[in-house]
Amino acid sequence: MSEIKFYKHEQIPVEMHKVKIVQQLKLLPADERLKKIKEAGFNTFQLHNGDIFMDMLTDSGVNAMSDNMQSAMFRADDAYAGSETFYRMRDKLEEIFGIKYCLPAHQGRACENILAERFVKEGNCVIMNYHFTTAKAHITRRGGHVEELIKDEGLISKSDLPFKGDIDLDKVRKCIEKETPENISFMRIESGTNLIGGQPISYENMKEVTEIAKEKGIVTVLDASLLQDNLYFIKTREESMKDKSIREITRMIADLFDIIYFSARKFGFARGGAILVRDEDMFHSMEDLVPMFEGFLTYGGMSVKEMEAMTVGFDESMDMDVISQGPLFIDYCVKELDKYGVPVITPGGGLGAHLDASVICSHIPQQEYPAGALVCALYLCGGIRGMERGTLSEERNPDGSERFASMELVRLAFPRRVFTLSQTEYVIDRVKWLYDHRDMIGGLRFTHEPKTLRFFTGMLEATSDWPEKLVEAYKKEFGEEA
Ligand code: F0G
Numbered sequence: 001m002s003e004i005k006f007y008k009h010e011q012i013p014v015e016m017h018k019v020k021i022v023q024q025l026k027l028l029p030a031d032e033r034l035k036k037i038k039e040a041g042f043n044t045f046q047l048h049n050g051d052i053f054m055d056m057l058t059d060s061g062v063n064a065m066s067d068n069m070q071s072a073m074f075r076a077d078d079a080y081a082g083s084e085t086f087y088r089m090r091d092k093l094e095e096i097f098g099i100k101y102c103l104p105a106h107q108g109r110a111c112e113n114i115l116a117e118r119f120v121k122e123g124n125c126v127i128m129n130y131h132f133t134t135a136k137a138h139i140t141r142r143g144g145h146v147e148e149l150i151k152d153e154g155l156i157s158k159s160d161l162p163f164k165g166d167i168d169l170d171k172v173r174k175c176i177e178k179e180t181p182e183n184i185s186f187m188r189i190e191s192g193t194n195l196i197g198g199q200p201i202s203y204e205n206m207k208e209v210t211e212i213a214k215e216k217g218i219v220t221v222l223d224a225s226l227l228q229d230n231l232y233f234i235k236t237r238e239e240s241m242k243d244k245s246i247r248e249i250t251r252m253i254a255d256l257f258d259i260i261y262f263s264a265r266k267f268g269f270a271r272g273g274a275i276l277v278r279d280e281d282m283f284h285s286m287e288d289l290v291p292m293f294e295g296f297l298t299y300g301g302m303s304v305k306e307m308e309a310m311t312v313g314f315d316e317s318m319d320m321d322v323i324s325q326g327p328l329f330i331d332y333c334v335k336e337l338d339k340y341g342v343p344v345i346t347p348g349g350g351l352g353a354h355l356d357a358s359v360i361c362s363h364i365p366q367q368e369y370p371a372g373a374l375v376c377a378l379y380l381c382g383g384i385r386g387m388e389r390g391t392l393s394e395e396r397n398p399d400g401s402e403r404f405a406s407m408e409l410v411r412l413a414f415p416r417r418v419f420t421l422s423q424t425e426y427v428i429d430r431v432k433w434l435y436d437h438r439d440m441i442g443g444l445r446f447t448h449e450p451k452t453l454r455f456f457t458g459m460l461e462a463t464s465d466w467p468e469k470l471v472e473a474y475k476k477e478f479g480e481e482a
Helices: 030-039 067-073 084-097 108-119 133-141 169-179 203-215 227-237 246-254 280-287 289-293 304-316 325-340 370-380 421-436 466-478
Strands: 101-105 125-128 145-148 184-190 220-223 259-263 273-277 352-356 387-389 409-413 444-448 459-462
Touching (some): 030 466, 084 101, 084 246, 084 273, 084 304, 101 108, 101 280, 108 133, 108 184, 108 273, 108 280, 108 289, 125 169, 133 184, 169 184, 169 203, 184 203, 203 220, 273 280, 280 289, 325 421, 370 387, 370 409, 370 444, 370 466
Parallel strands (some): 125 145, 220 259
Antiparallel strands (some): 101 273, 352 409
């Protein structure tokens, strides 16, 4: 079942699990939050978790485990080589994806590192529907470049298109012609997309684009980190797939690709990663990189306990009652904000709700990081931690100029099975208040700017005393303690 229907009550999503273990939350007063965000250099990655009320930074490694996942951890087989846990994990992945060869790695970006080491040479091109920060960084570090060939509609924030993660087939053909197949390391399809609002890609589009790649002899790679949401959207939005089971859809997708990798911090609800390789020779050509960078070939830097948990998590990702939770809560949040007039990415996608900072903070120039400012303002106004997904998350051009992001988003991630609907209502309420006071938000500037992945460790300051003024207005509305 994907959604429980109501009789008299308005339609709302219902949690399909019950709480067994809790973590106490603390809501710091607004003045304290102001102090904390200054100490964090106006970078939400630098906040301490204990100073946060609603941690919606990410769904990575922070999803709630099920009782079955936790109990599986007890049977983990600790061995440097030949752990039975690894074989259980590998067999489960083969059962689901139909791919035999498995290279374990400690998380998604470690898989990206191995793929870049193996396939990317100076001057090479990697075709993508859209990039992810770490995927791109590994490719550019090796002297390659990324061509993002998302359909133009994918970047329109307000829309009712069901598959905004689809790649543009004409752009793909033209790009292959320009670059030549020999210069293309691989084609990476991200399902669903991370940086453009968790928007899904259709099965049909994956089928068509992988056919083009095959025809030209280009290796196809699926980033399945966000696959569970994408599977839900294919089943509920793609007419020709509605009668197929999640397992059938997963297998149909897997059959299209030469390589599948994922972050098990997302797919599998635990912490780890893996690369699945169809061809034996290709598998052997990457094998040595695992013990070099990760750990022996039967753990790849992961804890065996986590591997046992994710093996159960993979099965749970094939269950509509489990995978529908994220998209349904996100959809609820997006629709409530949209009704109020808050600019959000529509339709709701996977991963989280995405606020359109380019509209909400249209008064802040892009070089003063409107999405970065909005995400800090939201922490001040409610203790909610989101993530900047805009220009701050980009790297500068080689000449030092800013590379302006095509979208300026604040992501409010919904870790799976973590927050209740009343907590979701709280977030909606605070975003509405902030939207009504959006003119008070000002810009940010760097005080310390790292060259690579600056959004993780960079430090910034406000361009004026707007944070102080915003906190005063907030306290007037909600009181000193709120
Ligand atoms: N691919 C996608 C689509 C991702 O969303 C991520 C991580 C990765 C690869 C890298 O995986 O973190 O295990 O190394 N996304 C996290 C996020 C960080 O918050 O969206 P990782």
